[in-house]
Amino acid sequence: MSNVRYLTSRELQNDQGKVTGMIKVLVPKDSNDAKVKYVCPMCLKGEDTTAEWKKPFAVECKFCGHKMKLSKLLAQFKKDKKAALAKGG
Numbered sequence: 001m002s003n004v005r006y007l008t009s010r011e012l013q014n015d016q017g018k019v020t021g022m023i024k025v026l027v028p029k030d031s032n033d034a035k036v037k038y039v040c041p042m043c044l045k046g047e048d049t050t051a052e053w054k055k056p057f058a059v060e061c062k063f064c065g066h067k068m069k070l071s072k073l074l075a076q077f078k079k080d081k082k083a084a085l086a087k088g089g
């Protein structure tokens, strides 16, 4: 997988804080097209799609219009990691 520029997968929470969806983003090297696979946490539908790779990265659910932002997810991840460190593991 050396021809991959960026790869991430995140769990997505609905408005009640439950993990009901996920998003996977893959950006090949020398490409500005992100390959996206998601399951929307709000309507539970999903699809494979392609979106322009830019920051902050966000994909709109084509079924219900819910916006899934990657920057927010990264911030959430950092927060979780910090909390884990505070607990000593």
Ligand SMILES: [Zn+2]
Binding pocket: 040, 041, 042, 043, 044, 045, 061, 062, 063, 064, 065, 066
């Ligand atoms: Zn949706």
